Amino acid sequence: MKRLTVTGEACSGCRVCQLLCALVHFHDNNVKKGAIAVHGLFPAPGRYRVEVCDQCGECARVCPEEAIGLEDGAWRIDAKRCSGCGACVDACPSGVMFTHSDLVAPIKCDACGECVPFCSRGVLELAEEGNR
Amino acid sequence: MKDARHGYGGRVLRVDLARGTHRVEPLDPELARDYIGGRGFVAKILYDEVPVGCDPLGPENPLLVAAGPLSGTFLPCASKAHLGAKSPATGGYGDANVGGHLAMEMKHAGYDLFIIAGRADRPCYLVVDDDQVAVRDASHLWGKGSLATESALKRELGEDFQVATIGPAGENLVRFACITHDFGRQAGRAGIATVMGAKRLKAIAVRGSRGFPLADPGAVIRVGKEMYRQLFALPGFRDWTPYGTAGVTDWVNRVGAFPTRNFQTGFFEAHRDIGGKALRDRILVLDKGCFGCPIPCGKYSRVTIGSDEVYVEGPEYETVAMIGGDCCLGRIEEVAYVNAVMDDLGLDTISGGNVVAFALECFDRGIITRSDTEGRDLRFGDLESVLWLTRKIARREGIGDLLAQGVKEAAARLGGGSERFAIHVKGLEVSGYEPRYAAAMALAYMTCDVGAHHNRAWAITYDVAVGRDRVEGKAHRVIELQHLRPLFDMLGVCRFPWVEVEFEPSRYADIFAPVTGQRRSWEELLELSERVWNLTRMFWVRHVPGFGRSWDQAPPRWYEEPALSGPTQGKHLSRDTLERLLDDYYALRGWDARGLPTPEKLEQLGLGFTVPDLERARGAGT
Known part of the structure; x- marks a missing residue:
């Protein structure tokens, strides 16, 4: 399995991860199509909370269309089979199945790791583990 | 040039606050070709649309907010929005610049430029949510501090709205009021916030989901990645970032250019206690950055003075210079506290520090006396004096009403030789470098x-x-x-x-073509x-x-x-x-x-x- 992880609390809120994610996956300059959540906690305590998919597979378990499958070490959505019912969005324990009005299928991290080298704060890492 | 679509939101939003109406126009391709964006748009529209004789605080002075073609896309530090109006501080050309996420969000909603005209009957705020635009009642926000206003609007509208707001100083038409965005970034100078106050426009809130087209997204990804990697490899990436702009404080003192005691000298003995290292060691909470920024200069901090705990983004160098050196406050905690108070009141810390220092010197020289200060003594280096003046200015009470006009006007009315030490050019107070030997x-x-x-x-x-x-x-x-x-x-x-x-600046020309489709x-x-x-x-x-x-x-x-x-x-x-x-x-x-x-x-x-x-x-x- 591969999964994106968040280490520490040094996120500076630049959102490069979201933008690059959207550019790579959709060729769209649109941070709203990134598969990472960055929540600002201001004025206090003055931190960003970053939420990423840990590839738990709950989305696949609840999908009535069986549109989410394990492929190349991560759970991926087959957009052709997705009906856009939103069951996975509701079921996601981390709140990281995103929707956008342009798209039927939700947006989900596929652990591609593109964002990792461009996180200047070293918050994002890609963990690769043997099949559990 | 065929169109101004690639790299641009592609639209201009015109709002008339007097009527509560708006109109969306396509971005003029010739404007984009000849003036690029941001400051170029501000300069051209102000030249074309501000009538001669226009009162900067009158309804006919437009408030402009402009993004640039590189704002909001994949390259280092693509965060900047440019604001402009005829300046209430000077009566001439006025603009101010802010990072954060405002420009990115505007372009995601499909706009490069907001042109806000007229004056509302009552306090209002502007909401732009993709194609939906509304001018809403802001009576519940009027009088609130900048941070409370931003928090309230995010609660009301959603945390993914980007907010730019004025504080009480802008409402009260202090000529050096500032606009705050993203809990601590400011469009500070030239009194652009004062124009918002005159329009009774408390805040602007924007959310966009559309994104914007790039001429060659693949090339933007490739060149953008190169630019980030080049930046990561520079020594300053590691060395400069921990201290941000405040890191320069020692050097400026070493060369004797640190504004101190209302520019009476260029060296402040206590400078090590207010510079970047003191900030990082004693009060830092987080390195906070703007959109796309790998070298975050925002030093988000927390200080407690008495029983009052405050959070503030900063102090950055300019605040260190103007509140620290120029008012002679010698502890980073004091500088950060005044920074927080000024931010929340919506006062530019550059002009604000300069004006307060001017008033302290006036008191030293007997030009302002106890009859002007409710019987209190004002002293350089005294936190209470600085805070008292700051609050009087923001509320325009007593001597604060005069000082709220800036040092040029205040000196003209106070006389007594104060014109000789009113440190401004064209009516805008000088910022954090003492150049009498430079x-x-x-x-x-x-x-x-x-x-x-x-x-x-x-x-x-x-x-x-x-x-x-x-x-x-x-x-x-x-x-x-x-x-x-x-x-x-x-x-x-x-x-x-x-x-x-x-970082090599011409790299921005390299990415200009794949973003906009124009080679420049x-x-x-x-x-x-x-x-x-x-x-x-x-x-x-x-x-x-x-x-x-x-x-x-x-x-x-x-x-x-x-x-x-x-x-x-x-x-x-x-x-x-x-x-x-x-x-x-x-x-x-x-x-x-x-x-x-x-x-x-x-x-x-x-x-x-x-x-x-x-x-x-x-x-x-x-």
């Missing part, structure tokens, strides 16, 4: 197009390198910087990768920046009767009084040196000795449409 930096302040601001030409390093009172080469260097630095404001990106980390060399872009510089000059010529050389003058303190202490003790520039600098500057710019552009220069820069205003001014002057 010729290029002095010239930079004298000729900056919004009044005394460092950011158009931070030339002090050149003075230190080549000889501080030398005249030769200084005007050339200042002009070069006045084209280079504001170009970043046209593109919609931050200049810090270049200024602070020595860095040299061509610099020529457009020269066009904009001359256009903002012509705004002054058009709007200010008798404008010219007499407006480009330094505060007398810089040529009349030697510095009291520190590395520049006993030094100052002569009046003659300053006049020679102006002669050189005008000649190199193709302007006449009165400081007016020549018709030939304007034609050459594609500004022929401004020549009638020039002829009118010349006719009136003879």
